[in-house]
Amino acid sequence: MTVEMSNFGEMLLSRPAGREAFLGACAYIFDKVEPLDAIVLDFKNVKILAPSWADEFVSGIKNKFSNKVEFVNTENPSVKASLRAIESPIDMSVFRRKII
Protein backbone atom coordinates (compact mmCIF):
# COMPACT_ATOMS: atom_id res chain seq x y z
CA MET A 1 0.00 0.00 0.00
CA THR A 2 1.35 3.40 -1.01
CA VAL A 3 0.26 6.51 0.87
CA GLU A 4 0.67 9.86 -0.92
CA MET A 5 1.75 12.05 1.96
CA SER A 6 1.01 15.28 0.10
CA ASN A 7 -2.67 14.43 0.56
CA PHE A 8 -2.16 15.62 4.15
CA GLY A 9 -0.63 18.90 2.98
CA GLU A 10 2.53 20.36 1.47
CA MET A 11 3.81 21.56 4.84
CA LEU A 12 3.58 18.90 7.48
CA LEU A 13 4.27 20.76 10.73
CA SER A 14 3.42 20.21 14.42
CA ARG A 15 2.41 17.25 16.56
CA PRO A 16 -1.33 17.96 16.65
CA ALA A 17 -1.45 18.00 12.84
CA GLY A 18 0.58 14.79 12.62
CA ARG A 19 -1.67 13.08 15.14
CA GLU A 20 -4.78 14.23 13.29
CA ALA A 21 -3.36 12.93 10.00
CA PHE A 22 -2.57 9.56 11.57
CA LEU A 23 -6.08 9.20 13.00
CA GLY A 24 -7.60 10.12 9.64
CA ALA A 25 -5.36 7.61 7.88
CA CYS A 26 -6.35 4.88 10.32
CA ALA A 27 -10.02 5.45 9.50
CA TYR A 28 -9.82 5.85 5.73
CA ILE A 29 -6.52 4.37 4.47
CA PHE A 30 -5.04 1.81 6.84
CA ASP A 31 -8.37 0.04 7.26
CA LYS A 32 -7.62 -1.53 3.87
CA VAL A 33 -4.06 -2.65 4.58
CA GLU A 34 -3.37 -6.38 4.44
CA PRO A 35 -1.20 -7.88 7.21
CA LEU A 36 1.69 -8.67 4.86
CA ASP A 37 1.53 -5.41 2.87
CA ALA A 38 4.37 -2.93 3.25
CA ILE A 39 3.13 0.57 4.04
CA VAL A 40 4.99 2.85 1.62
CA LEU A 41 4.97 6.54 2.53
CA ASP A 42 5.51 8.59 -0.65
CA PHE A 43 6.76 12.13 0.08
CA LYS A 44 6.52 13.41 -3.50
CA ASN A 45 5.29 17.05 -3.50
CA VAL A 46 5.80 17.44 0.26
CA LYS A 47 7.70 20.70 0.82
CA ILE A 48 8.24 20.58 4.58
CA LEU A 49 8.25 17.67 6.98
CA ALA A 50 8.95 18.54 10.62
CA PRO A 51 10.16 15.78 12.96
CA SER A 52 7.28 16.30 15.37
CA TRP A 53 4.72 15.70 12.61
CA ALA A 54 6.69 12.73 11.31
CA ASP A 55 7.05 11.26 14.79
CA GLU A 56 3.29 11.32 15.40
CA PHE A 57 2.50 9.75 12.03
CA VAL A 58 5.29 7.20 11.63
CA SER A 59 5.45 6.17 15.29
CA GLY A 60 1.68 5.89 15.22
CA ILE A 61 1.89 3.41 12.37
CA LYS A 62 4.69 1.43 13.98
CA ASN A 63 2.89 1.24 17.31
CA LYS A 64 -0.41 0.15 15.80
CA PHE A 65 0.59 -2.04 12.85
CA SER A 66 3.22 -4.72 12.41
CA ASN A 67 3.57 -4.00 8.68
CA LYS A 68 6.93 -2.98 7.26
CA VAL A 69 7.14 0.81 6.72
CA GLU A 70 9.09 2.21 3.74
CA PHE A 71 9.78 5.76 2.58
CA VAL A 72 10.10 6.94 -1.04
CA ASN A 73 10.75 10.31 -2.71
CA THR A 74 12.65 11.61 0.30
CA GLU A 75 15.06 13.92 -1.57
CA ASN A 76 13.61 17.08 -0.05
CA PRO A 77 16.10 18.16 2.67
CA SER A 78 13.48 18.63 5.39
CA VAL A 79 11.97 15.21 4.62
CA LYS A 80 15.39 13.56 4.67
CA ALA A 81 16.50 15.26 7.90
CA SER A 82 13.24 14.71 9.77
CA LEU A 83 13.00 11.02 8.89
CA ARG A 84 16.61 10.56 9.98
CA ALA A 85 15.82 12.33 13.27
CA ILE A 86 12.93 10.04 14.14
CA GLU A 87 14.51 6.81 12.90
CA SER A 88 17.58 6.92 15.13
CA PRO A 89 18.82 9.09 18.02
CA ILE A 90 20.92 12.08 16.97
CA ASP A 91 24.48 11.90 18.32
CA MET A 92 24.87 15.51 19.45
CA SER A 93 28.50 15.07 20.52
CA VAL A 94 29.66 15.30 16.90
CA PHE A 95 28.18 18.80 16.56
CA ARG A 96 29.75 20.26 19.74
CA ARG A 97 32.32 22.98 19.08
CA LYS A 98 35.85 21.72 19.57
CA ILE A 99 37.73 23.83 22.12
CA ILE A 100 41.32 24.32 20.96
Add this chain to the structure above:
Amino acid sequence: MISNDIVSGFINIVPRLFECEEVYWSRTRDVFEARLQTYNLKKQNWLFGAVLGEIGSNTFDHNLIFPDSNAKGLYCDFEYNDGEYVILLDFGKGLKASLSRIRTEIVTDRQAIEVAFTEQVSGRMPEQRGNGLKFVLSTIVSSGWEMYYHSGNAVCLADKDGYLFENSDFIHNGCFCVLGIGGE
Protein backbone atom coordinates in the same frame (compact mmCIF):
# COMPACT_ATOMS: atom_id res chain seq x y z
CA MET B 1 28.32 33.27 15.80
CA ILE B 2 25.56 35.89 15.82
CA SER B 3 27.17 39.15 16.93
CA ASN B 4 26.71 40.66 20.37
CA ASP B 5 25.36 43.82 18.73
CA ILE B 6 22.48 41.92 17.15
CA VAL B 7 21.63 40.04 20.35
CA SER B 8 21.98 43.01 22.72
CA GLY B 9 20.04 45.20 20.29
CA PHE B 10 17.13 42.79 20.49
CA ILE B 11 17.43 42.27 24.26
CA ASN B 12 17.08 46.05 24.69
CA ILE B 13 13.64 45.99 23.08
CA VAL B 14 12.34 42.87 24.87
CA PRO B 15 10.64 44.91 27.67
CA ARG B 16 8.71 46.85 25.00
CA LEU B 17 7.43 43.79 23.14
CA PHE B 18 4.29 43.79 25.29
CA GLU B 19 3.30 47.03 23.58
CA CYS B 20 4.38 46.25 20.03
CA GLU B 21 2.04 45.81 17.09
CA GLU B 22 -0.26 42.82 17.32
CA VAL B 23 0.94 41.65 13.89
CA TYR B 24 4.12 40.37 15.53
CA TRP B 25 2.25 38.19 18.02
CA SER B 26 0.78 34.77 17.26
CA ARG B 27 -1.50 34.30 20.24
CA THR B 28 -2.47 30.76 19.23
CA ARG B 29 -0.88 27.88 17.32
CA ASP B 30 -3.11 28.23 14.27
CA VAL B 31 -2.08 31.84 13.76
CA PHE B 32 1.61 30.95 14.06
CA GLU B 33 1.27 28.13 11.55
CA ALA B 34 -0.52 30.34 9.06
CA ARG B 35 2.19 33.01 9.33
CA LEU B 36 4.93 30.41 9.08
CA GLN B 37 3.37 28.94 5.94
CA THR B 38 3.25 32.40 4.36
CA TYR B 39 6.93 32.95 5.23
CA ASN B 40 7.89 29.50 3.93
CA LEU B 41 6.14 30.02 0.60
CA LYS B 42 7.97 33.32 0.20
CA LYS B 43 11.44 32.03 1.15
CA GLN B 44 11.11 28.43 -0.07
CA ASN B 45 13.83 27.23 2.29
CA TRP B 46 12.00 24.10 3.40
CA LEU B 47 14.58 22.83 5.88
CA PHE B 48 14.73 26.19 7.63
CA GLY B 49 10.93 26.14 7.69
CA ALA B 50 11.03 22.82 9.55
CA VAL B 51 13.46 24.33 12.10
CA LEU B 52 11.18 27.33 12.68
CA GLY B 53 8.19 25.03 13.00
CA GLU B 54 9.86 22.93 15.68
CA ILE B 55 10.94 25.92 17.77
CA GLY B 56 7.63 27.72 17.44
CA SER B 57 5.56 24.64 18.22
CA ASN B 58 7.40 24.24 21.52
CA THR B 59 5.81 27.45 22.78
CA PHE B 60 2.34 25.99 22.36
CA ASP B 61 3.24 22.39 23.31
CA HIS B 62 4.64 23.41 26.70
CA ASN B 63 2.61 26.49 27.66
CA LEU B 64 -1.07 25.70 27.91
CA ILE B 65 -1.35 28.65 30.29
CA PHE B 66 0.95 31.67 30.17
CA PRO B 67 2.11 33.27 33.43
CA ASP B 68 1.32 36.72 32.01
CA SER B 69 -1.85 36.80 29.92
CA ASN B 70 -0.69 40.05 28.26
CA ALA B 71 2.19 38.12 26.73
CA LYS B 72 0.33 35.04 25.60
CA GLY B 73 1.66 33.20 22.56
CA LEU B 74 4.69 33.61 20.35
CA TYR B 75 6.35 36.82 19.19
CA CYS B 76 7.67 36.35 15.63
CA ASP B 77 9.75 38.78 13.64
CA PHE B 78 10.58 37.10 10.34
CA GLU B 79 12.39 40.18 9.04
CA TYR B 80 14.59 41.36 11.92
CA ASN B 81 17.50 43.64 10.98
CA ASP B 82 16.32 44.11 7.39
CA GLY B 83 15.44 40.46 6.96
CA GLU B 84 18.82 39.12 8.03
CA TYR B 85 17.46 37.23 11.04
CA VAL B 86 14.30 35.57 12.33
CA ILE B 87 13.34 36.04 15.96
CA LEU B 88 10.95 33.84 17.93
CA LEU B 89 10.18 34.66 21.58
CA ASP B 90 7.77 33.66 24.29
CA PHE B 91 7.18 34.60 27.90
CA GLY B 92 6.29 31.04 28.87
CA LYS B 93 7.64 28.81 31.60
CA GLY B 94 11.03 28.26 29.96
CA LEU B 95 13.20 25.18 29.69
CA LYS B 96 14.07 24.76 33.37
CA ALA B 97 10.49 24.71 34.60
CA SER B 98 9.47 22.30 31.81
CA LEU B 99 12.29 19.82 32.25
CA SER B 100 12.77 19.89 36.04
CA ARG B 101 9.31 18.30 36.36
CA ILE B 102 10.65 15.05 35.01
CA ARG B 103 14.38 15.46 35.65
CA THR B 104 14.51 16.58 39.28
CA GLU B 105 18.29 16.94 39.24
CA ILE B 106 17.91 19.97 36.95
CA VAL B 107 18.14 23.05 39.16
CA THR B 108 19.74 25.66 36.88
CA ASP B 109 18.87 27.17 33.52
CA ARG B 110 22.27 26.08 32.21
CA GLN B 111 21.61 22.44 33.09
CA ALA B 112 18.17 22.66 31.49
CA ILE B 113 19.37 24.12 28.19
CA GLU B 114 22.18 21.56 27.90
CA VAL B 115 19.76 18.68 28.50
CA ALA B 116 17.16 20.15 26.15
CA PHE B 117 19.58 20.41 23.25
CA THR B 118 21.65 17.28 23.76
CA GLU B 119 19.52 14.57 25.38
CA GLN B 120 16.38 12.73 24.31
CA VAL B 121 14.04 14.07 26.97
CA SER B 122 10.72 15.87 27.03
CA GLY B 123 8.80 17.88 29.61
CA ARG B 124 5.74 16.06 28.35
CA MET B 125 6.74 12.61 29.61
CA PRO B 126 5.33 9.95 29.56
CA GLU B 127 4.78 10.90 25.91
CA GLN B 128 7.56 9.52 23.75
CA ARG B 129 8.98 12.68 22.25
CA GLY B 130 11.84 15.07 22.71
CA ASN B 131 13.96 15.09 19.58
CA GLY B 132 12.81 18.49 18.28
CA LEU B 133 15.60 20.68 19.68
CA LYS B 134 18.23 18.07 18.79
CA PHE B 135 16.93 18.23 15.22
CA VAL B 136 17.10 22.04 15.36
CA LEU B 137 20.66 22.21 16.68
CA SER B 138 22.10 19.50 14.43
CA THR B 139 20.44 21.10 11.38
CA ILE B 140 21.77 24.58 12.25
CA VAL B 141 25.35 23.30 12.56
CA SER B 142 25.18 20.99 9.52
CA SER B 143 23.73 23.75 7.34
CA GLY B 144 26.23 26.40 8.45
CA TRP B 145 23.44 28.63 9.80
CA GLU B 146 23.57 30.63 13.05
CA MET B 147 21.49 30.44 16.21
CA TYR B 148 21.36 32.24 19.56
CA TYR B 149 18.87 30.52 21.92
CA HIS B 150 18.19 31.96 25.39
CA SER B 151 16.13 30.62 28.32
CA GLY B 152 16.42 31.95 31.87
CA ASN B 153 20.04 33.04 32.14
CA ALA B 154 21.42 30.30 29.87
CA VAL B 155 22.34 30.50 26.22
CA CYS B 156 23.04 28.03 23.41
CA LEU B 157 25.11 29.41 20.52
CA ALA B 158 25.59 27.57 17.25
CA ASP B 159 27.12 28.07 13.84
CA LYS B 160 29.05 26.08 11.23
CA ASP B 161 31.81 25.33 13.75
CA GLY B 162 29.49 23.69 16.27
CA TYR B 163 27.50 24.60 19.35
CA LEU B 164 28.39 25.71 22.86
CA PHE B 165 26.61 26.83 26.02
CA GLU B 166 27.10 30.01 28.07
CA ASN B 167 25.59 31.88 30.98
CA SER B 168 24.17 35.37 30.49
CA ASP B 169 23.63 38.38 32.76
CA PHE B 170 20.22 38.83 31.14
CA ILE B 171 17.38 36.76 32.55
CA HIS B 172 14.49 35.98 30.22
CA ASN B 173 11.40 34.34 31.68
CA GLY B 174 10.59 32.06 28.79
CA CYS B 175 12.57 31.32 25.64
CA PHE B 176 13.75 33.33 22.69
CA CYS B 177 16.02 32.71 19.73
CA VAL B 178 17.69 34.61 16.94
CA LEU B 179 18.27 32.60 13.75
CA GLY B 180 20.24 33.53 10.69
CA ILE B 181 20.83 31.66 7.44
CA GLY B 182 23.20 34.09 5.76
CA GLY B 183 22.51 34.75 2.13
CA GLU B 184 20.34 31.66 1.56
